[in-house]
Amino acid sequence: MPGKVLVCDGAMGTMLHAAGVALGQPLSALNTGRPSLVRDLHTAYLSAGANLIQTNTFDANRLKLADIGQGERVAEVNIAGARLAREAAQACGRSAFVAGSVGPVRGTARHRVARDDQAEMLREQIVALADWVDLLVLETFGEISAMAQAIEIALEACDLPIVAELTFERDGRTPRGEEPAEVAVALASYEVAAIGANCTVGPAVLQGVVAQMAGAVDLPIVVQPNAGAPQRLGDELRYAHNTKYFAGAAAELVAKGAAIVGGCCGTTPSHIRAITAAVRGLSPIREDRRAGARPSPARPYRPRESIASAPQVRWPTGDTPVIIAGLPLSRGPEVAEYVDAARAAAVAGAGLVAVIDADRQAPTVNPVSAAVLLNQRVGVDVLHQVEGAGRSMAALQADLLGAHAFGLRTVICRTGEVLQAGDYPQVASADEVDSTRLVGILAGLNDGVDWRGVPLPERTSFVIGALIDVTTADLNREVEKVAVKVETGAHFLLSDVVYEESGARNVLSALRLRGVEVPVLFALAPFHDAQIIARLTHEAPGARTSQTLGTTPPRDVVASALGLASALLADGAAGILVHGPASVDDRMTSIIKGLRDLCQGVK
Structure with a gap:
């Protein structure tokens, strides 16, 4: 017209x-x-x-x-x-x-x-x-x-x-x-x-x-x-x-x-x-x-150079397994002790420090803030966990892009626990993000697109981890879930807490049988007390309770942790994460030094 x-x-x-x-x-x-x-x-x-x-x-x-x-x-x-x-x-x-x-x-x-x-x-x-x-x-x-x-x-x-x-x-x-x-x-x-x-x-x-x-x-x-x-x-x-x-x-x-x-x-x-x-x-x-004039042609368009291809992102491979010191999230006042604990772990031989949200019900420092703090104060690579429960994809993406901007690269994805306040747990909303979707968000950022599929100016280079449950009574179902996470973009797997070798060995065998070829790291918690052990092994839905596992912590946590770690490394573990206290502990230092010696013997 x-x-x-x-x-x-x-x-x-x-x-x-x-x-x-x-x-x-x-x-x-x-x-x-x-x-x-x-x-x-x-x-x-x-x-x-x-x-x-x-x-x-x-x-x-x-x-x-x-x-x-x-x-x-x-x-x-x-x-x-x-x-x-x-x-x-x-x-x-x-x-x-x-x-x-x-x-x-x-x-x-x-x-x-x-x-x-x-x-x-x-x-x-x-x-x-x-x-x-x-x-x-x-x-x-x-x-x-x-x-x-x-x-x-x-x-x-x-x-x-x-x-x-x-x-x-x-x-x-x-x-x-x-x-x-x-x-x-x-x-x-x-x-x-x-x-x-x-x-x-x-x-x-x-x-x-x-x-x-x-x-x-x-x-x-x-x-x-x-x-x-x-x-x-x-x-x-x-x-x-x-x-x-x-x-x-x-x-x-x-x-x-x-x-x-x-x-x-x-x-x-x-x-x-x-x-x-x-x-x-x-x-x-x-x-x-x-009017009366022919449209002049547009200036020739010169396409922008496409987003630079991110380097091949994967779990760091090398001749020796990786040692990770896990620290519970700080509650705020003990920041100096928290930094000292991370520094002591790095000096003892930990290749990474993991920021672990051990009790999401309690008020703690934001995991990204804690990870940035340790990365900048200690100069160590930090594995930090991200939970989808209670978060939208937009909010999670904002946190992840902020973490990447501050130099954090290694992420472990969790669905998270159901929050409880009052007489009944809080039901998840429709827009909450489970761990598989969270892996997908990170993989998309690495590909240069956001959670909506909209292109970003730059790619990220996250190393993406997913959890695997070694205590499950239905191992085949767990392995299938993990396989989907790997297909979605996970680069490595991290177990929940391992208290006995047999469950870990069964997981490794099942993953190989399924054709899941990514590094698997196992988590140890030598400092857990009887209450925590009982909660994790008897109160989790779908858990396989070992007939031989008691609820009494070992007397010699160093020897016990190193003995179990030695067996896991012999089975093919790509690394060991040790959950430790939030302050300097001589036993934690001894465990990391012992792991360093064990890992140097694994070729």
């Missing part, structure tokens, strides 16, 4: 959620499951003034649909979505375009997707939509390279006009850190009809993004802001009801160079009605500027 600002529709997910649809499922499945609801939503946006509506197919790819057992219905779901939008457009009594919505194919923390597989999934969806829509909208991509891949696939698969929209964060850059002008130049090097920005942020941030994109190239600019940042109220997400503000922002966006304006998350037909009124009579200023 030359000379006019096109008005696009608003959010699908927000409106479907308001209608009672859970957001945890692919919303595109509603195209076949509840078609009248989807069609009515298109009609509502058309009635509000939209002259470009997008199919409810943003997540209609094989990866997402497979989550609900519909991975083989990609074509059916996409065609159904296009038909619903077309029916609504034809019934509205005026001209309206139907755009096929295609979002990025992103893996999860547990299931990452290879680039070639992403390409095939995008191609499958685009081919399904191509004969049923007027144009394609590739939207909410987080980096130039992912968008470039999608554009190339679309250009090969069809001859439709292509709109390419990346998403920008509050700093005005993509999640990968790319500037709007850089994005514009890159996308303009392809045969696309329009470029722009959508989702993640509201109009305030996108004003600057649109201005920079419009100043860099001569293509039409599309903008679809969110209503703002959502607020979680129970199971609901709520956005600001800001239609008057949105109307004013829409006019400003046109003044800065936008030719197509709509909404994304949190926007409703009311927002689109306000935008329609605000831009009525406005012409795209860029079109006025270009």
Whole structure:
């Protein structure tokens, strides 16, 4: 529509959620499951003034649909979505375009997707939509390279006009850190009809993004802001009801160079009605500027160098097993003693110090803070544990990136214990992270993507550990769980506390039989008292209680620990972790020195 600002529709997910649809499922499945609801939503946006509506197919790819057992219905779901939008457009009594919505194919923390597989999934969806829509909208991509891949696939698969929209964060850059002008130049090097920005942020941030994109190239600019940042109220997400503000922002966006304006998350037909009124009579200023002149070609885009490949990350291999001194987390006041204990262990021969949260119910220093403290004060490598219980993936990722920035590299992943306060344990929430998902988050960071599958500016180089339970009564089930963690990205395994050799030997045999080929370290706790031993061996669900194991600690903890360690090393242990006290202890020093001698004899 030359000379006019096109008005696009608003959010699908927000409106479907308001209608009672859970957001945890692919919303595109509603195209076949509840078609009248989807069609009515298109009609509502058309009635509000939209002259470009997008199919409810943003997540209609094989990866997402497979989550609900519909991975083989990609074509059916996409065609159904296009038909619903077309029916609504034809019934509205005026001209309206139907755009096929295609979002990025992103893996999860547990299931990452290879680039070639992403390409095939995008191609499958685009081919399904191509004969049923007027144009394609590739939207909410987080980096130039992912968008470039999608554009190339679309250009090969069809001859439709292509709109390419990346998403920008509050700093005005993509999640990968790319500037709007850089994005514009890159996308303009392809045969696309329009470029722009959508989702993640509201109009305030996108004003600057649109201005920079419009100043860099001569293509039409599309903008679809969110209503703002959502607020979680129970199971609901709520956005600001800001239609008057949105109307004013829409006019400003046109003044800065936008030719197509709509909404994304949190926007409703009311927002689109306000935008329609605000831009009525406005012409795209860029079109006025270009009247009578041929668009000048964009400057040649020079791709950024891809993220540098991280070095091969694995558990340190060498001629001798690794000795690790385990320290319980400090409760705060005894920091000096805590540092002294780590220093004494390092001097005695420990290759690493492990920060262990022995009692999560008690108030302690944050494990990352404790690990950074020891790393900086003692100059020793630190293995620190991370628990998923009670944490979201976003919060865990923030801690992990902070730990990496401070030089921490070795992590052991735990699901964590159920917290108890009052008369019943706290039940886990749906968004809590188990140890396998936690391994996946770390492996993703090493690959240069965050927990959402969004590319990061740099890769991390974490050495990832997972726990294995040697006391379990169902060893085969435990080994299968561990195998999944290794396939997900774990580089080494660490046992829970070992009190007898036979259980450890059985674990090593079962792992070899299953084909799990990663180093296995065993943990000893010579300083545990009778109460702790009883709790760990008799009170844990699913534990195999040894007939020979008593609840009395050994009288000579040094000799007992070294005897058990010697047997474990002979069985093939890659290292020994000794849980010790939080202060300097001569017996701990003797154990580490003895382990040093034992390990030097293992070749």
